[in-house]
Amino acid sequence: MATAAAATKEFVFEWEGRDRNGKQVRGETRAAGENQVMASLRRQGVSPTKIKKRRMRSGAKIKPKDIAIFTRQLATMMKAGVPLLQAFDIVGRGNANASVTKLLNDVRTDVETGTSLSSAFRKYPMYFDNLYCNLVEAGEQAGILESLLDRLATYMEKTEAIKSKIKSALMYPISVVVVAFVVVSVIMIFVIPAFKEVFTSFGADLPAPTLFVIALSEVFVKWWWLIFGGIGGTFYFFMQAWKRNVKVQQFMDRLMLKLPVFGDLVYKSVIARWTRTLATMFAAGVPLVEALDSVGGASGNSVYESATLRIQQEVSTGTSLTAAMTNANVFPSMVLQMCAIGEESGSIDHMLGKAADFYEAEVDDMVAGLSSLMEPIIIVFLGGLIGGIVVSMYLPIFKLGSVV
Numbered sequence: 001m002a003t004a005a006a007a008t009k010e011f012v013f014e015w016e017g018r019d020r021n022g023k024q025v026r027g028e029t030r031a032a033g034e035n036q037v038m039a040s041l042r043r044q045g046v047s048p049t050k051i052k053k054r055r056m057r058s059g060a061k062i063k064p065k066d067i068a069i070f071t072r073q074l075a076t077m078m079k080a081g082v083p084l085l086q087a088f089d090i091v092g093r094g095n096a097n098a099s100v101t102k103l104l105n106d107v108r109t110d111v112e113t114g115t116s117l118s119s120a121f122r123k124y125p126m127y128f129d130n131l132y133c134n135l136v137e138a139g140e141q142a143g144i145l146e147s148l149l150d151r152l153a154t155y156m157e158k159t160e161a162i163k164s165k166i167k168s169a170l171m172y173p174i175s176v177v178v179v180a181f182v183v184v185s186v187i188m189i190f191v192i193p194a195f196k197e198v199f200t201s202f203g204a205d206l207p208a209p210t211l212f213v214i215a216l217s218e219v220f221v222k223w224w225w226l227i228f229g230g231i232g233g234t235f236y237f238f239m240q241a242w243k244r245n246v247k248v249q250q251f252m253d254r255l256m257l258k259l260p261v262f263g264d265l266v267y268k269s270v271i272a273r274w275t276r277t278l279a280t281m282f283a284a285g286v287p288l289v290e291a292l293d294s295v296g297g298a299s300g301n302s303v304y305e306s307a308t309l310r311i312q313q314e315v316s317t318g319t320s321l322t323a324a325m326t327n328a329n330v331f332p333s334m335v336l337q338m339c340a341i342g343e344e345s346g347s348i349d350h351m352l353g354k355a356a357d358f359y360e361a362e363v364d365d366m367v368a369g370l371s372s373l374m375e376p377i378i379i380v381f382l383g384g385l386i387g388g389i390v391v392s393m394y395l396p397i398f399k400l401g402s403v404v
Contacts, residue, residue, distance in 0.1 A: 017048040068156035075149035131294035138284045155280045192217035209392035253302040272359035274299040275352045282349035
């Protein structure tokens with residue numbers, strides 16, 4: 001019976017009616033059909049005059065940024081004294097993404113039936129990870145849910161800001177390379193063949209650079225579908241393997257840390273997220289061993305996830321956090337020193353938060369510096385590529401006098 005009831009599909013119905021005093025009232029109710037809505041309203045003393053099933057818009061994919069915004073809105077309203085269920089209703093109605101609205105309505109329904117907020121969130125692990133649920137549960141148990149939601153919102157905002165900066169720093173050169181490839185392909189397929197016909201009429205030997213460009217153009221003209229399909233297919237299957245294959249993820253995570261210039265940026269961002277996550281968990285009163293369960297995954301790098309697992313095992317056997325982090329051999333000396341000071345003074349969350357602030361500032365500076373550095377490099381790259389093709393095609397024209 002319970003399984004059948006859980007499988008019943010519910011809809012949102014908008015209704016209007018009059019209460020016992022004859023006052024016009026309106027609202028929304030989740031139910032499997034209009035009959036359930038009418039029965040529910042009559043039990044409440046409402047005589048319905050209009051019941052209409054709301055048409056749910058097809059929403060976009062729910063992103064971590066959407067969850068961060070929701071958390072901030074929920075924390076703000078709860079601090080203002082708005083009841084939890086009403087806060088969910090307000091946030092759900094005001095969200096432009098229908099997928100987020102449906103998710104919040106589902107969570108609200110669970111809470112309304114007596115489920116704790118953390119348990120309701122745990123039903124949707126795709127959107128609310130262990131760290132999120134653990135902090136919410138700690139807030140519920142300590143009676144400081146609004147305070148922990150505020151801390152959680154700040155943590156998520158900082159984490160998303162770092163992700164955004166890393167993506168923008170990495171996407172800039174990638175997008176330029178893609179544009180350059182498209183431009184070169186257009187030149188090879190449409191422009192070079194026209195030059196080839198002109199050069200054929202010269203009846204003379206062409207310079208080696210020109211012959212090379214013409215041969216490359218012939219390959220593009222004949223095999224363009226294979227080139228584009230091969231590159232697109234390789235990229236797609238590589239990205240799928242990166243997402244789904246653990247060994248590929250580990251290899252790429254190690255490679256990302258060793259990349260010239262960008263590796264240091266990724267390294268500092270991982271350190272910032274690791275320390276920020278642990279500081280947030282400590283401040284919420286989550287025990288160290290339990291907190292480390294969420295820290296490794298939140299770092300976003302399998303190298304640090306494995307290191308965190310080793311740290312957790314050592315700490316559970318009585319080793320100090322600083323000693324375990326030192327043994328992992330993946331943390332900078334500054335973080336180790338601040339962690340040691342935090343352990344001695346009993347303020348690990350404060351010291352790790354300071355370390356996170358420092359590395360977040362370092363990431364900001366590096367992104368700004370990389371943007372300035374990449375511009376001249378990209379200009380030289382594009383100029384050399386396009387300029388080399390142009391010069392190669394005009395060499396025979398420059399020697400036209402000797403040919404004639």
